[in-house]
Amino acid sequence: MIELEGACVTAATAEGRTTILEPTTLRLTERRISIIGSNGSGKSTLARLLNGLIVPTSGSVSVRTDSGASARDTGARNARWLDTRTHGAQVRRLVGFAFTDPAAQLVMPTAIEDIALSLRRTHPKKQARLTAARQALAEFGLEALADRSVHTLSGGQKQLLALAAVLAARPAILVADEPTTLLDLRNSLLLRELLLRLPQQVIAVTHDLDLAAQADRTLVIDRARVVFDGPPEAAIDFYRQSVAGPRA
Amino acid sequence: MTFSPLGSYLPGTGPLHRLRPGAKLLGLFAFATAAMALRSVPSTLIALALTIALGFLAGMRGRDFARVGLRFALIGAVLFAFQAWQHGWERGFAVVGTLFALILAASSLTASTSVDDLLDTIVWALGPLRRLGVRPERVALAFSLVLTSIPTVLGLARETREAARARGLERQPRAYLVPFVLRVVAHAQLTGEALQARGIDDDADAAPH
Numbered sequence: 001m002i003e004l005e006g007a008c009v010t011a012a013t014a015e016g017r018t019t020i021l022e023p024t025t026l027r028l029t030e031r032r033i034s035i036i037g038s039n040g041s042g043k044s045t046l047a048r049l050l051n052g053l054i055v056p057t058s059g060s061v062s063v064r065t066d067s068g069a070s071a072r073d074t075g076a077r078n079a080r081w082l083d084t085r086t087h088g089a090q091v092r093r094l095v096g097f098a099f100t101d102p103a104a105q106l107v108m109p110t111a112i113e114d115i116a117l118s119l120r121r122t123h124p125k126k127q128a129r130l131t132a133a134r135q136a137l138a139e140f141g142l143e144a145l146a147d148r149s150v151h152t153l154s155g156g157q158k159q160l161l162a163l164a165a166v167l168a169a170r171p172a173i174l175v176a177d178e179p180t181t182l183l184d185l186r187n188s189l190l191l192r193e194l195l196l197r198l199p200q201q202v203i204a205v206t207h208d209l210d211l212a213a214q215a216d217r218t219l220v221i222d223r224a225r226v227v228f229d230g231p232p233e234a235a236i237d238f239y240r241q242s243v244a245g246p247r248a
Numbered sequence: 249m250t251f252s253p254l255g256s257y258l259p260g261t262g263p264l265h266r267l268r269p270g271a272k273l274l275g276l277f278a279f280a281t282a283a284m285a286l287r288s289v290p291s292t293l294i295a296l297a298l299t300i301a302l303g304f305l306a307g308m309r310g311r312d313f314a315r316v317g318l319r320f321a322l323i324g325a326v327l328f329a330f331q332a333w334q335h336g337w338e339r340g341f342a343v344v345g346t347l348f349a350l351i352l353a354a355s356s357l358t359a360s361t362s363v364d365d366l367l368d369t370i371v372w373a374l375g376p377l378r379r380l381g382v383r384p385e386r387v388a389l390a391f392s393l394v395l396t397s398i399p400t401v402l403g404l405a406r407e408t409r410e411a412a413r414a415r416g417l418e419r420q421p422r423a424y425l426v427p428f429v430l431r432v433v434a435h436a437q438l439t440g441e442a443l444q445a446r447g448i449d450d451d452a453d454a455a456p457h
Contacts, residue, residue, distance in 0.1 A: 053445055089447060097445040104438035107448075109363045109396050110257075116364065118446060126368065147259040147362075151399045166446065 001067050002028040002050050002095070002173065002203075003081070006059030009045055020045045022225040023059055028203060032196065034212035034232060035205045036239050037221035043205045046221060047177045050203060051095035052084030060084075063091050067172040067201060096171030096200075100178040102155075102162035111153070111161050112137065112146040118168040136168040137161075140194075156187030163194070176204040180211060209236055257362055258307040264360035265306070269369040272357050279353055283346050289338050292345035299352035306360035316355050320348055367392055389448065393439070404431050 008023040021042045028050075037043050048054040049061050066079035084091045099105050108114040115133035123129035137143045140160050145153060153161065159179065166174065176195065180188035192211045195202050206212050218235035220228035220242070228238045264272070283295045303313060324344050332340035367388040374384035408428040409418070417423035 051445060053441055092445055092447045097442075099438065099442055099445075101438065103400060104435055105442040105446075107396055107439060107443065108392055113362070113364045113392075117448065121447070147257075149399075150396070151403075169446070 001064040001201075002026075002061065003064075004028075004049065004056075004059065004061050007049055007056035007061050008058045009042075009049065009054060010057045019224050021049070021056075024226055025059075026219075026226065026229075028201075030216040031201050032215040032217075033201075033203045034215035034218045034235075035203065035221060036207070036209065036212045036218060036235065038243070041221045042224045043221050044177055046219075047097075047175050047203070047205045049084070050173075050175050051097050052088040052091045053097065055085045055088075063094050063173070065094065067094060093169070094171055095173045095175055096166040096169065098163050098166050098174065098176040098179050100181050102158040102182075105162045106150040106158060106165070108150070110147055110149055111142065114150060114161065114165050115168050118165050122169070133168065136164055140164040156183055156190070159183060159187065159191060160194075163191070167198070167200070171200060173201045173203065174198060176202065176206075178205055178207060180206065180208045209239075212236060258312070258359045259362075260307040260360070262305050262307060262360065264302065264356060267360075269361045269365045270372065272361060273369065276353055276357055280350050283349060287342045287346050289342055292342045292349065295349035296345055296352075299349045299356065302356040303352050303359070306356040308355065308359050312355070312359070313352075316351060317348075320351055324348060363392060363395060397435075397439075400435060401432055404428060404435065407431075 004024050004026045006023040006025055007021070008019070009021040010017045010019050012018075024046070035043050035046060045054060049056060050063075052061070055061075061084045062081040063084070064079055064081055082091050082094070106114050108117050112130065112133050115136050116129050119129045119132050119136075123132050134143060134146060137146055140163070142157070142161060142164060145157060145161070150158065150161065159182065163176075163179070174195075179195065180191050183191060188208060188211075192208070192214070195204060195211070196214055204211060204215070212218055213232045213236060215232050218228075218230065218232040219226050220235050220239045222242060227242070228235050279295075279298075283291065300313070308316075324347070327347070328340045328344045330340075331343050370388045370391060371384040374382055374387055378384065405428055408424045408431060411427070412418055412420070412424035415423070
């Protein structure tokens with residue numbers, strides 16, 4: 001569960017301060033949440049607020065330690081809120097983040113080494129780490145690619161591997177920033193199914209309206225604010241009409 | 249197939265693969281010292297035979313040998329011509345042959361050692377420097393980031409040059425140098441963001457010292 005309390009992001013530009021996200025208050029509890037909206041509307045900024053990659057200029061963002069899949073570890077009784085400003089590292093351990101472009105995310109030379117990098121904290125012993133990494137690859141049907149250079153993988157394989165690397169660290173929540181944008185039809189269907197199957201709470205920013213439609217709740221962002229918040233069908237209708245209608 | 253300077257690692261289970269990287273590095277050092285000190289025709293023949301055998305043990309086959317040989321051919325030919333002219337063909341053979349044997353030995357090392365193992369060795373070798381404030385894990389991460397960035401940066405260079413050519417701007421270096429530099433910086437920022445998101449720098453902070 002993630003909570004935004006009047007979270008606002010502004011940036012200094014040549015013309016003065018620009019608002020990237022107006023003060024936003026949200027309580028994100030649903031298992032599947034999609035975020036849609038035009039280019040440059042502030043979707044990616046909102047996504048980056050959720051795991052503390054960006055901290056709000058004012059207001060706050062906090063994550064419950066008993067979120068999603070990690071509930072069994074912490075126990076609801078001593079659960080607490082972690083503020084992204086003061087507990088960034090802990091928040092990022094709870095909230096995994098998948099980027100649009102997997103190339104920037106894969107930092108090790110081969111597939112298995114990249115997964116192993118995510119497991120350094122949980123598996124300090126090298127042999128155990130490699131075994132766990134192989135298992136994580138197998139969960140995504142990628143075991144045959146273990147020793148391949150990440151540069152020789154196809155776009156779909158890279159995106160799957162990047163996702164496997166993020167999920168190998170067992171976050172409770174996954175935030176995905178346009179996970180299907182660079183994929184072909186087959187791979188985006190594959191990724192969509194995979195995201196829906198995950199035990200984690202998933203919050204996906206997307207232009208893929210079919211993916212957005214499968215959420216429990218959809219937010220529409222326009223010009224730096226949440227303009228619609230509700231069931232996906234209604235949200236997508238609202239978004240289509242806002243694009244078709246005359247703009248100020 | 250994308251060019252990768254690390255394409256030289258050949259997964260396998262041979263004796264060289266099972267040897268510890270530290271031992272291999274020490275062996276390479278000892279071999280290089282001996283081969284350079286002797287540098288005679290018979291010692292060069294032995295060194296070449298030995299390193300070809302090592303290459304086979306490391307899983308290298310004809311194609312891999314040819315690749316290493318071709319890269320060395322140009323400089324090897326020039327060096328041989330010069331040495332043979334100055335000191336006779338025996339000296340030329342010994343110098344060029346020994347150098348090629350060393351390159352083969354180094355190739356066997358990279359062919360039989362994964363980057364991860366090499367990084368572990370770096371971490372281990374830098375261990376004593378911990379009390380001086382050096383963080384071996386971070387040094388190793390920096391090494392691997394450099395290694396993975398090389399193909400990415402080459403790819404970006406190709407893309408921006410193609411884009412400039414598509415617009416008929418191949419004669420203007422600015423038309424591809426500026427976007428190239430901007431894209432490399434953007435890639436670096438994204439990589440930094442991804443490292444932060446994956447909690448990788450936190451690991452270094454949390455590592456027990």
